[in-house]
C-alpha cells in the first residue's frame with residue numbers, strides 16, 4: 024500500500040534513519056521548497072554516547088532519547104513515518120516497510136551501524152550487545168538480576184559467575200562501561216548487597232590489541248588503563264574473546280573466565296538495507312559513496328554516517344564511525360540537495376573535520392585529545408561532560424541529565440537501579456538464534 028503523504032509538486036527527499044546524520048540532514052530542509060519524509064523504526068532519536076549510563080543505572084532511558092516528531096513539529100514540509108524499512112527498489116525509486124511502500128525523488132540512507140560479532144555464532148547468540156536503548160535496558164536488568172540471583176544460591180562457582188562481568192573491546196564504549204561498573208562495585212553495590220562479598224566481583228575488560236582506547240595516544244591509553252585499574256577493573260590486553268558458553272568466556276590465551284555476563288563492544292559493521300545492489304556494499308558492510316555521498320552506480324541515492332564508506336586521501340577505509348562524521352555529512356548533503364533542487368547549483372565535495380576523541384572512565388577521570396590538546400583527569404572530565412550535555416537533544420534532557428550527574432557526583436549514587444521487566448536470557452537467545460539463522464539463510 025502506498026503510504027499517505029500530502030501530494031505536492033515539490034521534490035520528495037526520503038531519509039531512512041533519524042540518527043545523528045539523518046536528523047542533521049533533515050534540519051537543512053526546514054521551510055525549504057522540498058518535501059522531506061524521515062522513516063525510522065523508532066519514533067525517537069537516540070543519543071548513543073550515553074547509553075552506557077542507562078545500562079549502569081546512572082541515567083533514565085528517556086534522558087538520551089528525543090521524539091523525532093518534536094524536533095520537526097514547526098516545519099510543515101518535514102514528515103515522519105514510523106517503520107522499519109525492509110527493502111529499497113532503486114529502479115522504481117521506492118522503499119518498502121512491511122506492506123507499505125513510499126516513493127522518492129531522492130533517497131538518503133542513514134541507517135547507522137549494527138553490532139559485529141565477526142560471524143561467531145556463540146557470541147551472536149549469547150553476548151549482550153549495546154547498540155540501542157532497549158539493549159541498554161536489558162543490560163541494566165541483567166546486571167541487577169544477576170546480583171539478586173547471587174543472593175539466592177549457595178554454589179560458590181555459580182555465585183562468582185553471577186557477580187563477574189566480561190567486556191569485550193576496549194574502545195570508548197568498553198572503557199566507559201568498565202569504569203561505570205567499577206564505580207558501581209566501589210560505591211553502590213556494597214550498600215545494596217551487604218551480604219555479598221563485593222571483593223569477589225570481577226570486571227574484566229578484554230582487548231585484542233596491546234592498549235585500551237587505541238584511537239588515542241599511547242600516553243592517554245596508559246592513563247586510561249591506570250584509571251580503570253584504580254576502579255578495580257582487570258584489563259586483559261593482547262587477548263581475544265573466542266566464544267561464550269553462557270557461563271564462561273573462552274579466550275585465545277587459554278584463559279577461561281567464569282561470567283554470566285559478556286558485554287560485546289568489540290566492533291560494528293554498516294547496517295545497509297536489503298535491495299541495494301551487491302557491488303554498492305564494501306568493506307565492513309558499508310555502502311560505498313563518492314565525495315558527494317552519492318551511492319556509486321545509483322541515481323539520486325545517497326548514504327551518510329556510519330553506514331557510508333567514503334574513501335578519501337587520508338581515509339583509505341572511510342571516515343571513523345562517530346557522531347561528528349555523520350553530522351558533517353548530513354549537513355553538507357542537506358546543503359547540496361537544497362542547492363540542487365531549489366537553485367540548480369552543483370554539489371560540493373565533502374571534507375571531514377576530525378574533532379578529536381575523548382572518553383570518560385569515571386568521576387574526575389577522562390581523556391580528551393583535540394588537536395594539540397591532550398589532557399586527562401578532572402579538567403578532561405569536565406570538558407567531556409560539557410560537550411555531552413550540550414550535544415544532548417532537548418532542553419529537558421539536558422536539565423535532567425545535569426541534575427542526575429550533580430546528584431551522582433555528590434552522593435556517589437546511581438538512582439535508576441530498577442528491574443522494570445525481567446530479562447530472560449534464554450528467551451533472548453532463542454530470538455537471537457532465529458534472527459541469526461534468518462540472516463544467514465538469506466545470504
Ligand SMILES: Cc1cc2nc3c(=O)[nH]c(=O)nc-3n(C[C@H](O)[C@H](O)[C@H](O)COP(=O)(O)OP(=O)(O)OC[C@H]3O[C@@H](n4cnc5c(N)ncnc54)[C@H](O)[C@@H]3O)c2cc1C
Pocket residue numbers: 039040041042043044045062063064065067068069071072073074075106107108109133134135136153154195196294296327328329330344345346347349
Ligand atoms: C554505545 C555507543 C557509544 C558511542 N559513543 C560515541 C561517542 O562518545 N562519540 C561519538 O562521536 N560517537 C559515538 N558512538 C558512535 C555514534 O553513535 C555513531 O557514529 C552515530 O550514531 C552515527 O550516526 P548515524 O546517523 O550514521 O546512525 P545512528 O545515529 O545510529 O542512526 C541510525 C538510525 O537509523 C534507524 N534505522 C536503522 N535501520 C533502520 C531501518 N531498516 N528502517 C528504519 N530505521 C532504521 C535507527 O533506528 C536509528 O535511529 C557511539 C556508539 C555507540 C553504539
